[in-house]
């Protein structure tokens with residue numbers, strides 16, 4: 001009898017020691033937005049690929065979490081903006097439960113940042129503004145993709161792409177699809193993680209009671 005194929009790989013020996021830097025309370029910025037900005041600047045200067053990509057976790061109405069990568073398209077003290085299809089899986093999750101977590105892992109700097117908070121749609125004017133800054137192919141792509149829906153095959157997608165290119169020629173304005181736009185994650189807490197030797201990592205968390213509060217509490221968490 002043929003043996004059943006088995007896949008098994010132990011990764012117990014894969015491990016990395018972290019020793020580049022430390023994180024001490026007196027050096028932390030007064031607000032987590034400023035701290036985020038410092039680290040984002042460091043990551044950008046280090047030339048990391050897709051430095052603005054983040055893992056975004058949402059939760060379904062039955063409590064099933066899901067996660068995917070999205071691109072951060074701007075941040076300020078108002079929140080962290082990303083753009084997507086409002087009818088996608090994440091869009092449906094956020095419609096029901098406007099809460100999310102976002103995670104940046106900049107492994108070359110041995111750093112991780114995690115945020116949790118409340119999600120709101122960005123104002124339609126801001127979505128329209130950003131949409132018009134996207135390259136033509138990406139503007140058309142927003143019309144082509146019924147994001148997260150099942151489709152028959154690759155050809156279906158390419159035919160739809162041609163249809164929308166014909167409908168909205170390159171030299172003419174492409175409107176933003178009504179089902180596409182921005183979300184803003186308004187953080188209630190941020191955690192800054194710096195890898196240290198022997199798994200004694202630094203973790204500093206900032207949290208606040210409400211999305212409008214400027215009263216951030218800082219504490220150190222055990223690694």
Ligand SMILES: Cc1cc2nc3c(=O)[nH]c(=O)nc-3n(C[C@H](O)[C@H](O)[C@H](O)COP(=O)(O)O)c2cc1C
Pocket residue numbers: 050053066067068069070071072082083084085088089090091147148
């Ligand atoms: C590097 C990278 C960047 C991405 N950026 C976005 C983005 O900004 N917006 C988006 O809707 N999907 C983006 N995606 C695709 C998502 O990860 C995901 O496949 C899609 O949004 C559907 O997710 P959902 O079915 O969970 O809603 C990106 C994927 C990768 C790998």
